[in-house]
Amino acid sequence: MHAALQAASEGPRGANPLVGAVLLDDHGSIIATGYHRGAGTYHAERDCIIRAEAAGITDFSSTTLYTTLEPCTHYGRQPACTDLITSAGIPRVRVGATDPSPNGGGAQVLRGRGAEVVVGVLADECRQLNHRWNQAVTQQRPFVTVHLAQSIDARIAAADGTSQWITSAVSRQHTHAIRERVDAILVGTNTVEIDNPRLTARDAEGNLTDSQPLRTVMGLRETPAEAKLRQGQPEGQGWLQLRTRDPLEALQQLAGTTHNGYPVKHVLVEGGQSVLSAFFAADLVDEIFFYTAPLILGAGRSSLGDIGVTTLAEARRYTLDATDGGPTRIMDDDVCIHLQPEPKGAPECSLASSPAPVQSPSASPIPPKAWNGSALKPPATPKVWP
Numbered sequence: 001m002h003a004a005l006q007a008a009s010e011g012p013r014g015a016n017p018l019v020g021a022v023l024l025d026d027h028g029s030i031i032a033t034g035y036h037r038g039a040g041t042y043h044a045e046r047d048c049i050i051r052a053e054a055a056g057i058t059d060f061s062s063t064t065l066y067t068t069l070e071p072c073t074h075y076g077r078q079p080a081c082t083d084l085i086t087s088a089g090i091p092r093v094r095v096g097a098t099d100p101s102p103n104g105g106g107a108q109v110l111r112g113r114g115a116e117v118v119v120g121v122l123a124d125e126c127r128q129l130n131h132r133w134n135q136a137v138t139q140q141r142p143f144v145t146v147h148l149a150q151s152i153d154a155r156i157a158a159a160d161g162t163s164q165w166i167t168s169a170v171s172r173q174h175t176h177a178i179r180e181r182v183d184a185i186l187v188g189t190n191t192v193e194i195d196n197p198r199l200t201a202r203d204a205e206g207n208l209t210d211s212q213p214l215r216t217v218m219g220l221r222e223t224p225a226e227a228k229l230r231q232g233q234p235e236g237q238g239w240l241q242l243r244t245r246d247p248l249e250a251l252q253q254l255a256g257t258t259h260n261g262y263p264v265k266h267v268l269v270e271g272g273q274s275v276l277s278a279f280f281a282a283d284l285v286d287e288i289f290f291y292t293a294p295l296i297l298g299a300g301r302s303s304l305g306d307i308g309v310t311t312l313a314e315a316r317r318y319t320l321d322a323t324d325g326g327p328t329r330i331m332d333d334d335v336c337i338h339l340q341p342e343p344k345g346a347p348e349c350s351l352a353s354s355p356a357p358v359q360s361p362s363a364s365p366i367p368p369k370a371w372n373g374s375a376l377k378p379p380a381t382p383k384v385w386p
């Protein structure tokens with residue numbers, strides 16, 4: 001299960017949970033490892049089975065499958081993992097955490113078909129890997145990733161409101177790669193009025209990428225008719241005004257919205273200060289990409305305003321997130337820090353104690369890695385189940 005957790009941490013956070021799977025032979029040796037690379041791509045169990053087949057395995061009758069999350073029972077963009085496990089003929093399944101979403105119940109389904117299923121192997125670690133995804137599912141809202149591009153003195157804009165561009169082209173390209181994989185982008189009314197952003201996902205040459213997010217504006221005032229994000233094709237694929245200042249209500253509105261035929265399950269909040277502060281104050285931030293550029297803006301707009309913290313003890317703690325390319329990366333002259341909220345009242349995830357540990361904030365200092373532009377690229381596997 002440590003190896004499955006390690007594999008899971010390679011994937012991106014978002015609409016779907018991080019999941020890893022490992023197949024063992026009857027001697028306990030690893031035959032194949034798989035992991036989930038985001039919504040629409042192979043689930044970890046399928047990825048693992050395909051890799052085992054590619055390695056020449058045709059008979060699974062003496063194998064054991066370890067998976068960090070209960071296999072799904074659901075046919076969506078991918079087939080149900082329970083059916084894949086049954087048709088492969090895998091007799092033993094070891095599960096880390098149960099699935100709190102409507103896709104759960106796979107352990108019981110497999111037992112009903114005669115498989116030997118054990119649930120709760122490294123359960124705390126497996127649950128904590130997706131603790132914020134679990135919370136988003138329980139709250140029936142999309143998963144929230146925050147993008148925050150700031151100066152080293154924590155300003156997201158200069159005194160006159162200008163913020164294009166604080167960060168490097170490499171950082172911005174990383175943001176575009178995240179835009180490509182989310183279902184929606186959210187900004188506040190002021191950001192539209194001041195920056196007039198397109199909120200599209202573009203490649204390094206400035207061309208629109210295949211997948212475009214739903215562009216949304218949160219606020220009570222009307223978005224100007226001439227705003228770039230209100231323009232139709234080919235600039236983007238739709239926009240939506242969320243007439244509220246309540247972040248949970250905005251997310252609930254988005255949860256009831258479809259984009260490109262699928263419900264909105266992953267939102268990128270890009271700012272500005274008022275909207276970001278509202279999401280932090282409501283503890284509705286599940287993941288953060290914090291880009292800090294080496295410039296000082298002095299009397300500019302601070303990254304965050306009042307989030308209800310009056311004394312240090314009230315401050316929400318965040319931890320370095322070792323998943324999806326690592327916790328810290330150098331992007332040209334910028335530093336990108338990847339964070340997630342610290343789990344509340346639960347033991348620390350012990351990914352670092354696995355045989356092949358990921359970089360951990362509690363381990364030796366993490367050498368910053370340069371981002372090579374490929375970390376968020378989709379896998380070579382087809383996105384859609386034929």
Ligand SMILES: NC(=O)c1ccc[n+]([C@@H]2O[C@H](COP(=O)([O-])OP(=O)(O)OC[C@H]3O[C@@H](n4cnc5c(N)ncnc54)[C@H](OP(=O)(O)O)[C@@H]3O)[C@@H](O)[C@H]2O)c1
Pocket residue numbers: 147148149150155156157161162163164166187188189190191192194195218219220221222244245246247270271272273274275276278301
């Ligand atoms: N560096 C970056 O990453 C980055 C990213 C984005 C923006 N920016 C910069 O940020 C600045 C804009 O920040 P900002 O704080 O003035 O504006 P903002 O957060 O973009 O928008 C504020 C507006 O959003 C609406 N709103 C929705 N929910 C709200 C809530 N809970 N609390 C307060 N307002 C809410 C209100 O408009 P209604 O009156 O319509 O309700 C409010 O006036 C600009 O200078 C922009 O360049 C920087």
